[in-house]
Structure formats: structure tokens, C-alpha cells
Amino acid sequence: MKGIPMRDYETYHLSCLLDTRLPSGPGDLIISLRETVFTTEGGPDHIVLLEAGTLLYVEAAAPSLADAVKRHLFGTVKTSEFRMPLGLSLRLSDPETGAATVETEAMISRWLSKNTVASIRVHSRKPPAAETRYGWYNAERYIQTIKKRRGRGK
Numbered sequence: 001m002k003g004i005p006m007r008d009y010e011t012y013h014l015s016c017l018l019d020t021r022l023p024s025g026p027g028d029l030i031i032s033l034r035e036t037v038f039t040t041e042g043g044p045d046h047i048v049l050l051e052a053g054t055l056l057y058v059e060a061a062a063p064s065l066a067d068a069v070k071r072h073l074f075g076t077v078k079t080s081e082f083r084m085p086l087g088l089s090l091r092l093s094d095p096e097t098g099a100a101t102v103e104t105e106a107m108i109s110r111w112l113s114k115n116t117v118a119s120i121r122v123h124s125r126k127p128p129a130a131e132t133r134y135g136w137y138n139a140e141r142y143i144q145t146i147k148k149r150r151g152r153g154k
Contacts, residue, residue: 024064026063028121032055032119035115055135056082056086082137084098
């Protein structure tokens, strides 16, 4: 089965994005795995294999592409709908509040730098094809699912 092509997207390692001046206008952001990873999502007896190329998070039609990159890749769990569930998955955030310390925020950032790439598409005058993909951490109920698996949610 063929995947959906990444037309009009440019892909970057996170360290390269630090030196890249992104436009402040609208665009799409896709964060995906650059290597295959195993996760013990929800407990040591529940192992999940996420293959290289797995979409972790998609923000389609972000009003400001630069702000979306900053918030999700270099921000905090408090400011990013992506970093919070990722922190929970990595067991680096508090399972009840989602809070993280400065040290655990740095660990999330290091994990992202090591394991992910960011693909961006700038929206120009001509609107691009609508981005309909979604990532592993886009599900609205993700946080509640993790809490329930850990026995802390209702």
C-alpha cells in the first residue's frame, strides 16, 4: 500500500529548523518518526511498534507556521497539544495534570530531536490541497486513554 505523497512539503531535522527562518504566514506542519521506535504505551505488557515515517502529529492550516513549529517542537507541554500526550507516553509528564519539570521538558526535546523530522508546507496565494492526515497524538481522547490504562481516569 502506497502512502500519501508529501507534495509541496519540505522536511527538516529539528536542529536544522533552529537555523531556518520560517514565514509567519499560514501553513501545515507534520511531525513524523525518522526511526522505528518501540513504546510501552499504557504499561510494560502493552508494546507498540511505531515504524519510521509514522505521523505523530499534524497541524493543518496553522494560522502561523512559525508559531506552530515553535510551540510543538520547541515549546512546553503547557503550550502544545502535541508535547503533552508525548510527555505522557514517554512517562515524563505527570499523568494527572500533564505537568512537566524543566528537566523533563529538556528530555522531551531531546527525544524529539533524536527521533523525529518536521515537514512543513507554506500556504501561498493559491490554496494547497487540504491536509486530511492526522497523527498518532492528534486523537482528542489520547490523554484520557492513558489515564484510564494507568487506573487514574474514570
